Amino acid sequence: MKDCNCIFCKIANGEIPSNTVYEDEYFRAILDLSPAAKGHTLILPKEHFANLYELDDEYAKRVMPVAKMIAMAAKKALNADGVNLVQNNEAAAGQTVPHFHLHVIPRHEGDNALPLWTPGQSDPEEQKEIAAKIGGEL
Ligand code: 5GP
Ligand code: ZN
Numbered sequence: 722m723k724d725c726n727c728i729f730c731k732i733a734n735g736e737i738p739s740n741t742v743y744e745d746e747y748f749r750a751i752l753d754l755s756p757a758a759k760g761h762t763l764i765l766p767k768e769h770f771a772n773l774y775e776l777d778d779e780y781a782k783r784v785m786p787v788a789k790m791i792a793m794a795a796k797k798a799l800n801a802d803g804v805n806l807v808q809n810n811e812a813a814a815g816q817t818v819p820h821f822h823l824h825v826i827p828r829h830e831g832d833n834a835l836p837l838w839t840p841g842q843s844d845p846e847e848q849k850e851i852a853a854k855i856g857g858e859l
Contacts, residue, residue, distance in 0.1 A: 727769055727819070727820050728818065728820075729763075729765050729769075729818055729820035729822060730769050730820060732749065732751060732765060733748070733749045733765040733766065733767045733820075734749075734767055735749070739751040739752070740752040742762050742791060742794075742795075743787065743790070743791060745787070746767075747766060747767060747768075747779075747780060747783050748764050748765060748766055748767065748780075748783070748784065748787055749764075749765050749767060750762050750763065750764045750765070750787065750791055750825075751763055751765065753824070757824075757826050757834045757835055758826055758827055758828060758829070758832060758834035758835075759799055759827065760795045760798070760799045760801070760826075760827040761824065761825070761826050761827070762791055762795065762824070762825040762826075763822045763823070763824060763825075764784060764787055764788060764791065764822060764823040764825065765820065765821075765822050766780050766784070766820075766821055768780070769820055770820070770821040771819045771820065771821065772810040772811065772816065772819065772821055773808060773810050773821060774810065775821070776821050780821075784823055788806055788823055788825055791825045792804040792806070792825050792827075795825060795827045796827060799827050801827035801828055801829055802828060802829050802830045803827075803828040803829075803830075804825060804826065804827050804828060805824070805825075805826040805828060805835055806823060806824065806825060806826075807823075807824040807826060807835070808821075808822070808823050808824065809824075
């Protein structure tokens with residue numbers, strides 16, 4: 722199912738050219754237009770899913786082996802020291818293109834390419850409540 726107005730549908734299906742790193746029946750992996758670091762890659766399903774919540778389980782199952790393969794290839798090709806996987810859902814979480822995608826970001830020691838969160842503090846009682854609350858929704 723393609724969404725005709727979705728730029729990532731067009732890129733994933735080859736209607737718009739891209740710097741493709743990898744392609745199979747399910748995914749196309751492309752270089753990000755505004756990379757956080759050299760080799761920043763996006764793994765795009767060829768079918769339209771707006772976000773993780775909508776992602777078909779078959780695609781969900783297949784996406785991590787692709788990410789692993791690209792992470793290891795990019796690390797080797799670019800002599801990276803590490804790799805981040807990032808996946809944003811909804812505007813509040815930083816999603817700007819509403820077609821599921823997984824970011825693979827090669828990192829070099831001290832590059833400051835990606836701000837990580839500031840570790841907060843946890844309250845044991847509250848943690849128990851939160852775990853039960855989330856678990857209760859599963
Ligand atoms: P998000 O913020 O939704 O998680 O990530 C969207 C990503 O897509 C951003 O990193 C942005 O630079 C990238 N992007 C947006 N439009 C295009 C495009 O037309 N081509 C490519 N290659 N990347 C894009
Ligand atoms: Zn799409």
